[in-house]
Amino acid sequence: MRDVAVVAFAQSPLVRRQTDFAEPGMIMPVVNDVYEQSGLQRSEIDFVVSGSADYLAGQSFAFIQGLDGIGAWPPISESHVEMDGAWALYEAWMMLQIGHADTALVYGFGTSSSGNLREVLTTQLDPYYLAPTGIDCVATAALQARALLDRTDHTELDMAEVAARSRRSAMDNPHAQVKGEATATELLDEPYWVDPLRRHDCPPITDGAAAVVLVAGDRAKDACERPGWIRGIEHRVEPHYLGTRDLTVSPSTEACGETLGSNDGIEVAELSATFTHQELILRAALGLGDDTDVNPSGGPLAANPLMATGLIRVGEAFDRIRNDGKRRVLAHATSGHCLQQNLVCVLEGD
Amino acid sequence: MSEPVTTMESLVSLDYERPLTLATRQYLAAIRDGRLIGHRCPSCERIYTPPKGYCPICTVTTSEADEIELASTGTLVAFSILNPDSLHQGEASVVRGNVKLDGIDVTLTGELTDVTPDEAHVGIRLRAVFADPSALEGALAEWGGAGISGWERSGEPDVPAEELERFETGGVI
Numbered sequence: 158m159r160d161v162a163v164v165a166f167a168q169s170p171l172v173r174r175q176t177d178f179a180e181p182g183m184i185m186p187v188v189n190d191v192y193e194q195s196g197l198q199r200s201e202i203d204f205v206v207s208g209s210a211d212y213l214a215g216q217s218f219a220f221i222q223g224l225d226g227i228g229a230w231p232p233i234s235e236s237h238v239e240m241d242g243a244w245a246l247y248e249a250w251m252m253l254q255i256g257h258a259d260t261a262l263v264y265g266f267g268t269s270s271s272g273n274l275r276e277v278l279t280t281q282l283d284p285y286y287l288a289p290t291g292i293d294c295v296a297t298a299a300l301q302a303r304a305l306l307d308r309t310d311h312t313e314l315d316m317a318e319v320a321a322r323s324r325r326s327a328m329d330n331p332h333a334q335v336k337g338e339a340t341a342t343e344l345l346d347e348p349y350w351v352d353p354l355r356r357h358d359c360p361p362i363t364d365g366a367a368a369v370v371l372v373a374g375d376r377a378k379d380a381c382e383r384p385g386w387i388r389g390i391e392h393r394v395e396p397h398y399l400g401t402r403d404l405t406v407s408p409s410t411e412a413c414g415e416t417l418g419s420n421d422g423i424e425v426a427e428l429s430a431t432f433t434h435q436e437l438i439l440r441a442a443l444g445l446g447d448d449t450d451v452n453p454s455g456g457p458l459a460a461n462p463l464m465a466t467g468l469i470r471v472g473e474a475f476d477r478i479r480n481d482g483k484r485r486v487l488a489h490a491t492s493g494h495c496l497q498q499n500l501v502c503v504l505e506g507d
Numbered sequence: 508m509s510e511p512v513t514t515m516e517s518l519v520s521l522d523y524e525r526p527l528t529l530a531t532r533q534y535l536a537a538i539r540d541g542r543l544i545g546h547r548c549p550s551c552e553r554i555y556t557p558p559k560g561y562c563p564i565c566t567v568t569t570s571e572a573d574e575i576e577l578a579s580t581g582t583l584v585a586f587s588i589l590n591p592d593s594l595h596q597g598e599a600s601v602v603r604g605n606v607k608l609d610g611i612d613v614t615l616t617g618e619l620t621d622v623t624p625d626e627a628h629v630g631i632r633l634r635a636v637f638a639d640p641s642a643l644e645g646a647l648a649e650w651g652g653a654g655i656s657g658w659e660r661s662g663e664p665d666v667p668a669e670e671l672e673r674f675e676t677g678g679v680i
Contacts, residue, residue: 177529178560185566199566215523225563272523284517 161253162377162384165194165370166472171332171460174270175364183366184226191368195380203258205235206249208242208265209464215271242468243490243500253373266366267464297494299351301404302434316433317341320357327455334361334460358433365462367469385475385504389417392500410442413501420444425477425486427470431457478506530560538654543579554611579635581606582666588624602627620657632663
């Protein structure tokens with residue numbers, strides 16, 4: 158295996174609705190920022206890959222428009238995944254592993270505000286049995302939360318505590334959209350939104366973009382004083398149809414975690430727990446103890462720019478190495494309803 | 508016995524509402540005044556109209572400070588004839604053309620209002636017909652020529668095909 162490291166990370170303002178710029182206008186500043194951080198010129202980047210979903214933008218080939226933000230002339234070597242940017246990072250990591258590139262730019266972006274997000278995400282479901290029922294992502298998450306509450310010792314207070322802690326952590330994050338000091342008990346005074354979920358159990362709708370630069374080998378140290386070495390990255394998928402899964406557990410995350418040693422010395426974990434109860438499921442799947450600081454950025458409950466959320470988890474985890482001197486951190490990304498597909502990445506500092 | 512089910516209808520309807528970007532709002536405001544504007548990239552000096560708010564080649568943002576007023580006249584450099592049996596067409600055949608604007612290497616695409624299919628040929632001199640300002644609300648701003656409802660003959664003599672300027676940028680934009 159080649160040593161591959163994250164050497165730069167930037168994220169756009171994460172807002173309810175981006176009004177002054179289309180996607181390229183969100184992407185361009187973060188891409189220019191990571192180039193500046195790394196000291197690399199555009200011409201020194203061997204491979205570019207992005208993650209986005211045209212369904213969010215409501216335009217076919219919206220991901221091509223995104224290329225306006227990165228400078229694709231003279232021609233570049235470029236790829237795209239119709240997924241969160243964390244999966245784009247996986248593709249870039251593979252390109253570096255097989256030696257087709259030594260440097261890569263990865264970015265993810267989305268304007269969740271363009272359409273009715275709950276309706277848009279229903280199109281992720283199978284077209285025969287679930288999508289025609291019109292069930293949306295909050296309702297499927299509520300089914301998952303109900304199953305968890307009824308079949309484990311977890312309570313609605315546990316869920317509210319996840320929200321309260323995330324919002325408190327987000328107060329130190331200038332990019333966060335939802336922050337505050339309300340206690341879990343205060344949050345529980347709110348009415349149900351989609352039973353058993355309250356508003357605080359659900360993520361905000363967010364527009365935003367993020368970018369990361371990967372470098373292989375010793376060059377990483379030239380690009381960053383304290384690189385975040387990718388010691389393992391793995392993604393696994395579970396059945397599409399919700400009825401064939403036990404929604405109270407995340408075996409795909411667990412399998413990734415076992416391979417990567419997620420229960421061993423992880424100081425910080427940035428999890429794409431977009432609903433409060435999913436953090437409880439993911440902590441168990443990854444074997445994270447109380448000594449692991451989970452989502453110090455506030456996580457997706459503080460800002461959830463779909464298609465960048467997972468990549469931001471990698472970037473935030475990297476920043477704990479780069480800026481805070483942590484040694485071993487973990488990032489998690491998810492896709493689909495009820496944690497259908499999961500990616501786990503472990504980063505280490507020198 | 509009932510007929511076997513072999514297919515099912517899958518009806519999906521999604522509505523989107525995209526904000527007009529800052530650059531597009533500036534563009535449409537100018538169109539309301541009967542002016543065609545663009546942004547000149549401060550780095551490479553390429554001109555974009557409608558303005559994007561950035562130069563995708565140099566990856567620099569552009570703003571009102573980079574705004575320039577453009578001639579709303581040009582020359583037909585390509586055309587196609589849309590017949591009534593095509594999708595989404597009206598009662599009569601119409602000519603749609605690419606109009607290369609005077610002075611810059613940008614074409615705008617639009618309908619030719621007073622050129623019949625029989626008359627269409629490369630080199631016709633044209634000028635923009637600005638849309639009624641009341642029709643601009645909610646225009647599909649990022650789709651090229653929003654705000655210009657069509658192109659009409661300017662009355663100037665044709666430009667011979669061999670004299671048509673070639674794009675200096677080689678069509679990069």
